[in-house]
Each structure stands twice: as C-alpha cells, then as structure tokens.
Amino acid sequence: MSADLIRVTALTKSFDGKPVVENVSFSVPVGSVTVIIGPSGSGKTTILRSLNALEIAESGSVSVGDFNLDFATRPGAKQIAALRSRSGMVFQGNNLFGNLNVLANVTEGPIHGQKRNRAEVEAEGIALLELVGLGEKLNSYPHELSGGQQQRVGIARALALKPDFLLFDEPTSALDPELVGEVLAVMKDLAKQGWTMVVVTHEMRFARQVADQVIFIDKGQIIEQGKPEEILVKPKEPRTKEFLARILGEF
Numbered sequence: 001m002s003a004d005l006i007r008v009t010a011l012t013k014s015f016d017g018k019p020v021v022e023n024v025s026f027s028v029p030v031g032s033v034t035v036i037i038g039p040s041g042s043g044k045t046t047i048l049r050s051l052n053a054l055e056i057a058e059s060g061s062v063s064v065g066d067f068n069l070d071f072a073t074r075p076g077a078k079q080i081a082a083l084r085s086r087s088g089m090v091f092q093g094n095n096l097f098g099n100l101n102v103l104a105n106v107t108e109g110p111i112h113g114q115k116r117n118r119a120e121v122e123a124e125g126i127a128l129l130e131l132v133g134l135g136e137k138l139n140s141y142p143h144e145l146s147g148g149q150q151q152r153v154g155i156a157r158a159l160a161l162k163p164d165f166l167l168f169d170e171p172t173s174a175l176d177p178e179l180v181g182e183v184l185a186v187m188k189d190l191a192k193q194g195w196t197m198v199v200v201t202h203e204m205r206f207a208r209q210v211a212d213q214v215i216f217i218d219k220g221q222i223i224e225q226g227k228p229e230e231i232l233v234k235p236k237e238p239r240t241k242e243f244l245a246r247i248l249g250e251f
Contacts, residue, residue: 005030005165005196006051011060011071013046013220021046021057021220028165028213031194035207035228038217039243044200047217048169051198052087053080064164088158089167092174094150096142096157102129103138106157114161121160128156132186148179155186165196172203204247208232216240 006028013021021043028034036044049055050071051062057071064086069075096105106125110116129135132152142150151171158166168187172180184206191197191210201207207214207228214231216224216239224237235241 003030004028005065006198007061007063008047008051009061009063011047011050011057011062013043013050013055013057019220021050024060024217024220024222026215026222026225028196028198031196032212033191033197033199033210034213034215035211036198036200036215036217037202037204037207037243038223042217043220044217045169046220048167048198048200051167052084052089054084054089056080085161086164087167088161088163088165089169090151090154090158090171092170094142094147094154096150096153098142101139101141102134102145102153105142105153106160109157110160110162125156125160128159129153131159131189132156133182146179147175148182151175151183152186155183155190159190165198166190168197168199168201170200170202172201202247204232204244216243218243 004027008027009025011021011024012019024047036047038044046055050057053069059072061068061070062083064083067082067086069079069083097108100108103122103125106128107121110121111118126135126138129138132155134149134152137145137149145153172183175183184203188210211228213225214228215222216231218239224231224235224240231240232244235244
C-alpha cells in the first residue's frame with residue numbers, strides 16, 4: 001500500500017451561511033487516481049479547489065506530504081502559496097492566455113512565477129507538448145486550436161510547474177463529444193506514468209478504467225467511497241444507486 005500524499009481532514013465550507021461541504025475527510029495515496037463524482041451542486045468542485053486553497057474552507061485541513069494547512073487558523077498568503085505550489089490544476093475552461101502562443105502559455109508559470117531558467121523551461125515545455133500530442137502546435141495561438149487541443153495545452157501547462165499532484169475540474173465537460181476522448185487519453189497516460197491525480201468528472205467509463213478510488217459526494221458529504229468496481233458496479237448506498245441510475249441507466 002502506497003503512503004498517502006494528500007490527506008483531507010474534516011473539511012467544511014459554507015457560502016452565504018449555507019454549508020456546501022460538511023466534515024469531509026479522505027486520503028489520496030502517492031501515484032493513485034481519485035475520482036470524485038456526484039450531482040451538480042454537490043460540492044465536488046469546492047472540495048477540489050480546497051486542495052490548493054482556491055477555496056478557503058472555514059475549518060478542516062489539507063496535508064500534502066509533511067506540509068499541513070489548517071483552515072481554522074486562517075492561513076496567511078505564504079501558507080496558501082506553499083500549498084498551491086504543490087499542485088497543478090486543469091480547469092473546466094482552459095483559461096489559456098489568448099495573446100500568447102502555445103509554448104508561451106506552457107512556460108509562463110515556470111519562467112515568471114517560479115523564476116526558472118528560460119532555456120531550460122522552454123526545452124521542457126516542448127517535450128511536454130510532444131507528450132500531449134501537440135508538438136507541431138508550439139507557435140499556434142489558442143484561438144487556432146480545437147477545444148480538445150486547448151485542454152491538452154492546459155494539461156501541459158500544469159505539468160510544467162513540476163507539481164506533486166494534478167487536479168482536474170471536469171476537464172471534458174465543455175468539449176464536444178468527439179473531442180472528449182483525446183483529453184481522456186492523455187489523462188490515462190499520466191495515470192500509467194504514476195502521477196497522483198484527483199479528478200472531478202462525469203465520465204464514468206474513465207472512472208471505472210483509471211480510478212484507484214471513487215468518492216461519491218452528495219449535499220456536501222461523502223456518501224460512499226471505495227474501489228471503482230465497488231462504487232460504480234455494486235454500490236451499497238441507495239443515493240449512490242439513484243445517481244448512477246440517472247447517469248448510466250442501471251440499477
């Protein structure tokens with residue numbers, strides 16, 4: 001059993017006094033893929049964004065390795081930056097800089113944010129774009145790419161930061177159906193390479209094929225979690241069965 005890289009403990013978050021995440025705890029082993037599923041508005045994205053402090057919870061903690069961020073202590077900018085430096089995130093919308101070409105989009109963070117050597121970063125950026133199948137698009141601009149290609153640039157950009165783990169917030173939900181596969185293929189390759197990943201998605205086939213654990217969230221709480229063959233094939237909780245019946249037409 002691999003050691004845990006990420007540990008989430010009693011995470012709680014409200015918006016306008018309404019709880020959206022309540023007392024959520026789970027761990028993510030090194031080199032594993034955790035997929036978070038659940039209905040819209042269930043708190044999935046809030047949990048994911050708490051893992052890099054894009055959302056600041058009222059209480060609970062997130063630990064990465066030997067670093068711990070306790071939200072109840074109202075962490076300062078340095079602590080938040082320290083947590084964020086451990087992760088790379090791929091958003092639902094690719095959030096690329098429209099005025100920069102593909103290579104510049106990938107290298108912007110390492111060069112200007114991490115103050116790393118430009119030549120070294122650009123060489124790594126070219127290799128990463130080759131990895132995601134976009135080696136021929138170095139000088140293209142975002143508007144010249146398909147949605148799937150833009151998301152693959154977003155993945156390369158996240159990898160360029162050399163993070164400890166990767167976060168994916170419904171990376172295929174805004175794509176046309178025929179483009180979804182190319183993004184999921186890259187994510188499957190990253191999983192095979194041993195990247196630690198936390199993925200919020202509605203792609204149940206991807207979850208079943210790639211996830212080491214699946215967490216089902218509803219109304220801000222973990223209803224059920226376990227291996228994909230347990231949660232997606234033989235769920236125990238009625239709410240999980242109801243959700244999967246709507247998504248998969250089973251149960």
